[in-house]
Structures are given as structure tokens and as C-alpha cells.
Amino acid sequence: MRYLPNSDLDRAAMLEATGRSNIEELFGQIPSELRLKGRLDLPGPLSEPAILDFFRQAASRSGRDYVSLLGAGAYRHHIPAAVDALLSRGEFFTAYTPYQAEIAQGTLQAMFEFQTMMTQLTGMEVSNASLYDGSTATTEAVLMAMRVTRRSHVALARTLHPEYRQVIETFTKNHGGKLREIPCLDSGQIDLAGLKSALSAETAAVVIQSPNFFGTLERIGKAAEMAHQAGALLVVTITEPLSLALVKPPCEADIVAGEAQSFGVPVAFGGPYVGFLTAKEKFVRQMPGRLVGQTVDTEGRRGFVLTLATREQHIRREKATSNICTNQSLCALAVTIYLSLFGKTGLKKLGEQNLAKARYAAGQLAAVPGVTLPFSGPYFNEFVIRTPAAASEVLAELLKEKIIGGLNLERFYPEMKNHLLVCVTETVSREAIDRAAGILKRVASSNRQDHATRVNREAALSS
Amino acid sequence: MYPQEFLYTKEHEWIRVDEEIGTIGITDHAQKELGDIVYVELPKPGEHVTAAESFGTVESVKAVSELYSPVSGEVTAVNARLQNNPEIVNTDPHGEAWLIQVHLSDRSEIDSLMTADEYDTYVQKEKSA
Numbered sequence: 001m002r003y004l005p006n007s008d009l010d011r012a013a014m015l016e017a018t019g020r021s022n023i024e025e026l027f028g029q030i031p032s033e034l035r036l037k038g039r040l041d042l043p044g045p046l047s048e049p050a051i052l053d054f055f056r057q058a059a060s061r062s063g064r065d066y067v068s069l070l071g072a073g074a075y076r077h078h079i080p081a082a083v084d085a086l087l088s089r090g091e092f093f094t095a096y097t098p099y100q101a102e103i104a105q106g107t108l109q110a111m112f113e114f115q116t117m118m119t120q121l122t123g124m125e126v127s128n129a130s131l132y133d134g135s136t137a138t139t140e141a142v143l144m145a146m147r148v149t150r151r152s153h154v155a156l157a158r159t160l161h162p163e164y165r166q167v168i169e170t171f172t173k174n175h176g177g178k179l180r181e182i183p184c185l186d187s188g189q190i191d192l193a194g195l196k197s198a199l200s201a202e203t204a205a206v207v208i209q210s211p212n213f214f215g216t217l218e219r220i221g222k223a224a225e226m227a228h229q230a231g232a233l234l235v236v237t238i239t240e241p242l243s244l245a246l247v248k249p250p251c252e253a254d255i256v257a258g259e260a261q262s263f264g265v266p267v268a269f270g271g272p273y274v275g276f277l278t279a280k281e282k283f284v285r286q287m288p289g290r291l292v293g294q295t296v297d298t299e300g301r302r303g304f305v306l307t308l309a310t311r312e313q314h315i316r317r318e319k320a321t322s323n324i325c326t327n328q329s330l331c332a333l334a335v336t337i338y339l340s341l342f343g344k345t346g347l348k349k350l351g352e353q354n355l356a357k358a359r360y361a362a363g364q365l366a367a368v369p370g371v372t373l374p375f376s377g378p379y380f381n382e383f384v385i386r387t388p389a390a391a392s393e394v395l396a397e398l399l400k401e402k403i404i405g406g407l408n409l410e411r412f413y414p415e416m417k418n419h420l421l422v423c424v425t426e427t428v429s430r431e432a433i434d435r436a437a438g439i440l441k442r443v444a445s446s447n448r449q450d451h452a453t454r455v456n457r458e459a460a461l462s463s
Numbered sequence: 464m465y466p467q468e469f470l471y472t473k474e475h476e477w478i479r480v481d482e483e484i485g486t487i488g489i490t491d492h493a494q495k496e497l498g499d500i501v502y503v504e505l506p507k508p509g510e511h512v513t514a515a516e517s518f519g520t521v522e523s524v525k526a527v528s529e530l531y532s533p534v535s536g537e538v539t540a541v542n543a544r545l546q547n548n549p550e551i552v553n554t555d556p557h558g559e560a561w562l563i564q565v566h567l568s569d570r571s572e573i574d575s576l577m578t579a580d581e582y583d584t585y586v587q588k589e590k591s592a
Binding site: 310311315316319 | 522524
């Protein structure tokens, strides 16, 4: 499907068919108080060179030449040029599957491959053709668990992305959902005893993230066991799916949902991203969104179809499984191309590079006097450091040297003063890590001097 | 063609009542209208169903339809074969493919249901409408 604007000729033909002599006559039946008077308040048109200049200037302000240590749910990875080259092909470059979806066999096959890859990564049995993003995919997983169990309470890990928790709260509020929080331990992992007390005979789902918001890997097997004992489903959320190249897939879970932006989709001001939702096959009929299936035509040739669509809103109206009737095709295609380019071995190597760089960075940063690693649990490419000075001050100093230093955790966890969430992907060089450690050292020592001066002054005053 | 010993609803379910127990299914007309059945979703034994209210769904390649209970009561049995062989709804809707059995809580509810002949007339009228 292509976007073709109307020409004057098209408009004239349509006016003739409707028996109107001009557009004004066509819109004349709209009550005048509802009509827009005057033109839209928009800036005037620009020439092509002026437009290019405008966007070049905007791009130069977007921090492209900065080193980024910021993750927290969105990960900057190198995107091979082939991803964009293939993505921009006219056959793919539309956000929508045609309404007679089976016409677009290429798109459906790409989605089928996406589903296959997602199940291979997560260790689940079925996958849908993608959702909007990680937060809504996790929320759909929660709603799905509520339908499967016919229960309404949900236990959310405190280590689950805080914005994901907000989205879940917004969605479940009017579904009678009751949320309980599972506290966090010094290891940076959920407190299993706390999980136990958060469970009841009404618990539909336990939701944990791994690697969690602090970058720490959770103990999925244990959480699954406890959730299942209470008759609840375990939902595992993954915001950095590259971790699955090295970490054992969360097969003990019932539903694995998350964000696949890491695979070939740029960070780009927070969107568009691409959510995934995978599950055990026995829950497939409660699964929301589009599913592509493989079949054979009347002549026995392989073909692809949208399957289980009878559960969707455009057919089943208010009794539909969910109000999701679409997917994030183009981004899911980017994911599919990205994963095909890397392959099993390439992805593993990339994962190893991330892990090695993160370990090196954690070592270098923790070697700075006053910097500590507060959590003891295992991590992949993201971890928390405790800073010797205010986290905001550290971030400001790093930014002066073109380093985006990570996330100030106090924003989401008020008790975590002077804590930074640091992410190190393959895009961060060893030189940049050393430079960041150097800046941190400088901030720490000037802070110590300030402190010493203050103590001396106070001593002088009191004597 | 519709068994004389059954009673019928306007939503195309049948019920056979033996003492306190009612066996419920969908009619041959319903399965023909739905087409190939691919999934049947039913309540669990012990759950309560209410007359004229939905107790499950039947899914064909064309649509998902609600199943409406002819009577109220507690579900005593569910046809487990339908889980893996939903297609028997197409081949034997009045026999092998019964859906659930219910312990009737109010026998008078069956008085408002249609007899086989009444149902047949009803279907003919619906078809010609």
C-alpha cells in the first residue's frame, strides 16, 4: 500500500460523482460553529534546502556525538546499515498491513519470522506479531493473566521499570485490578519472602523483570514456583532482550513480554519502539493482538495468514480479547532483519561484548574513591553505582565532557540518593569509560575538599 | 430432524432433561451456520450458569459466538472430548458433542423453551426472514 495524495483531477472527479460544484459545498452541511475558521496556526512552507537545514540543525542538538551511558529501558546499539536499507523498500515502508492481510505475503512472512525469533529467544511456545512497546506489552500480559485465571490481583516487583508499573496501573484500574508491590533486597533482586506475602488466592499474575530495572538478573525459577503454587501466572518482562543471547531464557514463566527496541530500532526520543508478547501455547486464545500462522494453499504451497483473528475487536466487538487490533510492523521488521544479520553466533558475540564492557566499566568506576556498587546480584550490561557527590552534579560534569552519564535513580526511587543507573553497550569505547571514571574521580576529590574546607571552617568557628 | 425429546432456545441451544440433570448442546442448524468449529470454551464443573446468560463460547473459522444456557444451575460435567476434538460439534451436534451437564436449580425454566416442532418452525421463519 502506498500513500497517494489526491490531485486536483481526483478532487474534480469526486465532486462530480457527489454532485457538488466545489469543496465548500461538500462541507457546507457541517454546522458553521463546528467549522474551523481561518487557517491552521502553522508556520509557512519552506524550500527543500531550508527544510534540510532546519533538520540538520535539530539533529546537531540531539547529542549524536555524545557517549551514552543511559539505558533504563531504551538501549543504544549499533544498527547495521542493511537494516535501514531493507526497511525503506517500498514494499515494506508502510505502517499498516492491508485489510486483506493475506495479499501481503511478504509482510506476513516477515512477521512469522519475527514470531519465530521471539519464541526462540524467550523460550516460549507462541508469540504475537508485536505490540506498541514494552510497557503496553507487559500490561497486555497482565490483562491476559487476569483473563486466564479469572482473578484480579497483581503482584509487581519494585524492580520492574517504574514507568511500566504506571502503565499497568492505568490499564488495570478499571478492570478491578489490585496491585501489590514485591520489595527489593540488597542484592538488587526481589525479596522472595516478600513475594510470598504479596500472593493470595486472588493473585492473577506475578510480574518481574530480568535483567530488572537495576540491571540485576532475577531468580526466575524460584518466582515461577511460588507464583504457580498460588495458582497465579508468572509474567517476565525483558527490556534488554540482548541479554537473552547469554542468559538462560525464562522458560519457567507463563508469559514473557517486553521491549525489542535493542534490536535495530534507534533510541529516537522514545519512539516508535516495538513490544513483544510470547507465551505458553495453552494460553494462545487469550493472547491479544495479531498472530501470523503458516499454512498451505489448495495446491499445497506454503503460505501465511492472520490467525485467531476471530477473537479480535473488529470481529468480536466488546467481547474481544483486547482492544489491540494492530501491531508495530515496521519496527518488528527492523528487529527481524537485525536478528537475521547477526544470527545466533553474532548475537552471542555482541552479548559478550556488552557484558565485558559493562564489567570493565563497573570495575573502573568502583575503583574511584567513594564510588561503590550497592547491589551484589549478577548483571548484564547495566548496573547501579553509588556516587560520592550528588548524582545530579556528577551527571552535569559528565555532560560537559559530552558523556550522558546514566539515570539519576532518585527520580523514581526517592530513597536512592546519589545513585546512578549506568548502561554500557558495545557503542561505548574503553577510552570513554576511562574518561568517565576520570571525571568521576575529579568530582569526588573536589567534593572531599569542599567537605574538608567546610569541616575546617566549622571547627574554626566553634573554637 | 431435531430430536423430539430435546427442548430448544432461540439462541439455538438444545437441552435434554433427565430428572434434575440437563444436558446442553448446540443445534445442527447452529453448527451449519457457524461453519467449521475450531474451539469450544466451557465453564468448569462446580461453576454456576444462569438461564439466558452466556456460559462459554464456540469459535469457528468465521466467528466467535456466545453460548447461552437454557436453564440455571450448577455445572456437574463438561465434555472433555471437545478440548481436542471440537470438530465433533460439526459431525454430531445432538449426540457426541454435548457441551455441559447442569443440575437444574429451577425446573420451571424449561417451560418457556421450544419443542422440536416449534424450533423447526422458528428456524424456517428465521431463514426466510
